[in-house]
Amino acid sequence: MLDVFAQTGAAGFEQFLLLGLVMGSLYALIALGYTMVYGIIELINFAHGDLFMLGGFLAWQLAWTLGVRTLDASSTGAVVGAVALMLVTAPLACAALNVATDRVIYRPLRSAPKLTVIVSAIGVSFVFMNVGSLWLGTSPVKFPDLVPDANLVTAAGVRFTWKDLMVVGVTVPTMVALTLFVKFTPLGKAMRATAQNPTAAKLMGINVDRVIAVTFAIGGSLAGVAAVVNGLYNKSVHYQMGFQNGLYAFTAAVLGGIGNIPGAVLGGLVIGVVGELSKAYLGTKWSEAVVFTILIVILVFRPSGLLGARTREKV
Amino acid sequence: MSAALLEVTDLEAGYGPINVLHKLSLRVDRGEIVAMIGANGAGKTTTLMCLSGVVKARGGKVVFDGRDLVAERVPAHNIVRLGLAQSPEGRKIFSRLTVLENLEMGAFTRADKDGVRADIEKSFVMFPILRERQHQAGGLLSGGQQQMLAIARALMARPKLLLLDEPSLGLAPQIVVQIFDVIKELNRQGMSVLLVEQNARMALKVAHRGYVLETGRITFTDTGETLLNDPRIRAAYLGE
Numbered sequence: 001m002l003d004v005f006a007q008t009g010a011a012g013f014e015q016f017l018l019l020g021l022v023m024g025s026l027y028a029l030i031a032l033g034y035t036m037v038y039g040i041i042e043l044i045n046f047a048h049g050d051l052f053m054l055g056g057f058l059a060w061q062l063a064w065t066l067g068v069r070t071l072d073a074s075s076t077g078a079v080v081g082a083v084a085l086m087l088v089t090a091p092l093a094c095a096a097l098n099v100a101t102d103r104v105i106y107r108p109l110r111s112a113p114k115l116t117v118i119v120s121a122i123g124v125s126f127v128f129m130n131v132g133s134l135w136l137g138t139s140p141v142k143f144p145d146l147v148p149d150a151n152l153v154t155a156a157g158v159r160f161t162w163k164d165l166m167v168v169g170v171t172v173p174t175m176v177a178l179t180l181f182v183k184f185t186p187l188g189k190a191m192r193a194t195a196q197n198p199t200a201a202k203l204m205g206i207n208v209d210r211v212i213a214v215t216f217a218i219g220g221s222l223a224g225v226a227a228v229v230n231g232l233y234n235k236s237v238h239y240q241m242g243f244q245n246g247l248y249a250f251t252a253a254v255l256g257g258i259g260n261i262p263g264a265v266l267g268g269l270v271i272g273v274v275g276e277l278s279k280a281y282l283g284t285k286w287s288e289a290v291v292f293t294i295l296i297v298i299l300v301f302r303p304s305g306l307l308g309a310r311t312r313e314k315v
Numbered sequence: 316m317s318a319a320l321l322e323v324t325d326l327e328a329g330y331g332p333i334n335v336l337h338k339l340s341l342r343v344d345r346g347e348i349v350a351m352i353g354a355n356g357a358g359k360t361t362t363l364m365c366l367s368g369v370v371k372a373r374g375g376k377v378v379f380d381g382r383d384l385v386a387e388r389v390p391a392h393n394i395v396r397l398g399l400a401q402s403p404e405g406r407k408i409f410s411r412l413t414v415l416e417n418l419e420m421g422a423f424t425r426a427d428k429d430g431v432r433a434d435i436e437k438s439f440v441m442f443p444i445l446r447e448r449q450h451q452a453g454g455l456l457s458g459g460q461q462q463m464l465a466i467a468r469a470l471m472a473r474p475k476l477l478l479l480d481e482p483s484l485g486l487a488p489q490i491v492v493q494i495f496d497v498i499k500e501l502n503r504q505g506m507s508v509l510l511v512e513q514n515a516r517m518a519l520k521v522a523h524r525g526y527v528l529e530t531g532r533i534t535f536t537d538t539g540e541t542l543l544n545d546p547r548i549r550a551a552y553l554g555e
Binding site: 186189190192193196197199200201202203204205206207208 | 367368390391393396400403407408410411412423424468469
């Protein structure tokens with residue numbers, strides 16, 4: 001889990017709320033990848049969390065190869081350059097890997113029963129995880145600490161560091177850009193149309209396979225962005241981190257209403273806040289139980305999620 | 316240029332191990348309204364989906380505007396670009412897109428923004444209710460309004476041939492009359508139409524020619540009027 005409890009010390013409610021929102025925006029970024037792919041081909045892409053992990057490993061590899069390993073030993077220019085390079089390369093690589101996975105594994109199964117595709121996604125998840133363990137081993141690996149921990153606010157009892165600012169500064173514009181893209185561009189509209197009715201989309205002249213590929217590309221690149229931000233924030237990567245973060249993000253997507261883009265953002269923020277508050281007030285060991293209880297409660301009582309109320313189609 | 320805009324010969328199509336269409340042949344000439352009538356499960360929708368490329372043909376020829384769509388394996392998303400658009404059975408409106416966005420999707424293949432805007436205006440003149448409700452989600456429209464939107468959306472592609480699948484399905488009689496008036500008017504302006512209907516009487520009244528489809532085979536074909544007066548058709552499809 002993304003453990004930031006140690007830094008907070010004896011902080012108050014506002015502090016945990018703030019931390020929750022920071023973590024939540026990270027979950028939201030990953031949740032968007034789940035929800036967009038589900039929205040368009042009704043696949044719970046269980047490999048998505050592991051894609052996020054591989055993105056984190058790639059970012060680590062870049063920093064390591066470039067020799068940018070600590071804040072003190074590198075010039076500001078080198079740090080900014082390395083972070084910028086990570087933020088470009090990891091999303092591109094994750095997008096490419098996600099599209100390739102769809103092309104090679106999910107697309108041939110497009111007309112197969114849904115369970116077949118989901119089991120394949122679980123298989124891909126294990127493959128990715130094993131690639132990760134071969135790449136950096138099975139112990140947590142220290143990620144270069146490149147963003148300062150200096151506090152930016154003067155209010156008593158609340159810490160908001162450069163790291164927090166980085167998370168918000170990267171995730172919020174990314175989500176705004178995605179929302180604008182999906183809402184206003186022809187390709188974005190084609191994505192929504194395909195998600196709502198693939199047959200009708202074909203009849204409009206929309207190349208559905210291409211739209212699906214674009215969706216995997218966007219979902220993958222969001223996972224790549226999240227991976228870089230997560231590495232820099234938590235200063236550690238691990239081959240199993242995709243599993244846990246992926247489940248949190250999946251819970252966020254279901255909470256918001258799977259297939260619903262604003263829902264994934266809302267769900268991410270709620271899960272982040274609930275996760276941090278339960279850590280603070282119930283103890284770290286209860287946090288997962290609380291989050292997954294939310295998943296169960298939502299699935300039982302409101303499977304369409306908070307924002308997932310669909311307009312019924314008339315016949 | 317031959318008179319036939321669409322010439323289907325020995326078309327075979329189906330799902331899994333089952334063949335639905337058996338050597339189906341039909342023709343639509345430029346400027347014609349052609350009706351295809353038949354019972355549930357006869358293969359009417361499969362025929363149209365096959366023409367639009369959504370269901371793959373297993374054999375035969377579909378020559379549209381001089382090009383064989385089957386032999387050339389034209390994918391569904393390119394068939395619209397050739398000038399063949401469909402208003403599908405059950406409307407298939409994008410329920411969470413607005414009425415306006417639904418119309419824009421109909422023009423997805425077009426790059427001429429001014430032309431698209433002019434055509435949206437035309438659909439609003441044709442169906443004024445769509446103008447009133449242009450910013451509402453498509454799923455909130457009534458059945459009749461959704462049918463109007465589905466037809467307007469298909470027309471946004473500026474097709475040479477308009478395929479209409481069951482435009483009267485589930486609609487109140489006065490709405491059905493309104494929809495068929497629009498079909499006649501479109502045809503008067505030069506649009507060729509292939510109309511699939513269970514409402515055989517309405518369809519044969521507006522059609523120049525008609526085909527009767529039974530379990531994937533064409534069993535009768537003649538002018539709309541002759542079919543309308545044929546005692547066998549009257550007994551089987553007009554409830555007399």
